[in-house]
Structure formats: structure tokens, C-alpha cells
Amino acid sequence: RDGFAVFDGVLSREQTAAVRETAEALRSGGAMRNLGQDGRDDEVLTVDLGMLRDPSYSGLMDAARVLAGMPGMLVESGRRDECAAETAAQFASASTPRLLMLARYPPSAGGYVPHLDNDAADPDHQRGPVGLRACDRVYTCILYLQSGWSEADDGRLRLHRPRGRAERGEAAAAAVEEEEEEGWAFAGRDYVDVEPVGGRLVVFDSRRMLHEVRPSFAPRWALTAWI
Ligand SMILES: O=C(O)CCC(=O)C(=O)O
Numbered sequence: 001r002d003g004f005a006v007f008d009g010v011l012s013r014e015q016t017a018a019v020r021e022t023a024e025a026l027r028s029g030g031a032m033r034n035l036g037q038d039g040r041d042d043e044v045l046t047v048d049l050g051m052l053r054d055p056s057y058s059g060l061m062d063a064a065r066v067l068a069g070m071p072g073m074l075v076e077s078g079r080r081d082e083c084a085a086e087t088a089a090q091f092a093s094a095s096t097p098r099l100l101m102l103a104r105y106p107p108s109a110g111g112y113v114p115h116l117d118n119d120a121a122d123p124d125h126q127r128g129p130v131g132l133r134a135c136d137r138v139y140t141c142i143l144y145l146q147s148g149w150s151e152a153d154d155g156r157l158r159l160h161r162p163r164g165r166a167e168r169g170e171a172a173a174a175a176v177e178e179e180e181e182e183g184w185a186f187a188g189r190d191y192v193d194v195e196p197v198g199g200r201l202v203v204f205d206s207r208r209m210l211h212e213v214r215p216s217f218a219p220r221w222a223l224t225a226w227i
């Protein structure tokens, strides 16, 4: 309903540390690059699921398994939980990822300006192979790989309230009112900050959820799938 969900302890501390060690080794081997895109400071590595057989990538397996299992998890949830038919249909439209993105934000206040991951206004929206284009993204799934997190590290993921009352129109106004009364995530606020704690998985609507990475003062690792 809010356009996002947070799941904690998806990987244990030990699993998270092991995945991050593999990620650090890949970086030390020179595998990560800054893309030179304005507004983002991360270094990234695109990981094809087939590459996980390679011993230098196989340590990412636990994290990759969680992300690859997300479409099935959403379909299951659409079936089991009480959600609107429209939501269940959107859950079912998510596809199995073929690629994952490993990202590291530098501790020198590295961040990413507010953006949508599937933005119809982006000139590159429909570029690339079918299934891997920005316009194919339904949900963004991000698994954080830090060993814990502290206030001073910051690097929070800031999720902006999807659409205001005005844009949602009269028909949705009642729903917004109910939302505000029940104290859901965005009630009365314009954004929610999610701390990038290791082992935490965040899932959000790639088309609706404007988001940003606040400046990070510790190395900030994540593995992302667009499904
Ligand atoms: O790592 C995050 O919390 C978000 C990164 C992001 O927005 C992106 O890579 O598109």
C-alpha cells in the first residue's frame, strides 16, 4: 500500500559478512567501476547469475538466492495475503532477474540524488535488451551488506511519499485519509528513511517510488535486483 516493504535478518550476520568479503575481494581485483553518471557516487559491478559458478563470485550466492527468489515470494504473497487484485497482478508481473548489481558508496559522503528506477521521462528508459531495460522494472529489491550500521555512517535510503493527495485525485483521497489515521509508513510525512543495515532487504515500486541515497560516511555495500 505504501509502495515499499522492509524485511530484516534476511541474511544472518555471518552470511552478510561472507558476502561482503567476496564483494571486497572483487573490488580489490579491480572489478568495480563508477559509471560517471551525474548525481551518483557509487562503484558498481553487474553480476550475471551464470557468473556465480565462478569461484571468485560464488560467495555472493546466499544474497543472489534471496533476490532471485523475490518474484516467487511476491506471487505467493499476492495469493495468501489480503491485497487488492491490482496489487496481486502487479506482484505477478515481476520477472526473475538475470542480472544483479553490486554497489559500493564511498565513505566520503557518497550518495545518489532523488530518482526513479523506472522513469518514463528518462531518455534511456527503453534502451537495451527486452527484460533488462529500465522500463521493464517493476520492483527494486536491495539487500544491504554492512556489518551493522550506526547513526554516524548515515547513507540512509530516503523513500519519498509516492504521490500526494492532489495527484491521487478525489477517488483516492478517502484512502489517503484512512492511511493517515492508521499511521502507516508515510502518514503525515513526505518521506521515510531506511537505514542500510546489513542483512536487511528493501523492496519498492520502481515506477512510483522516488528515492535517494543520503551521504554515506562509511563504505556502503548493497546487492540489487530489478524484477
Ligand atoms: O542502495 C540504495 O539504497 C539505493 C541505490 C539506488 O537507488 C540505485 O542504485 O538505483
Ligand SMILES: [Fe+2]
Pocket: 115, 116, 117, 211
Ligand atoms: Fe535507485
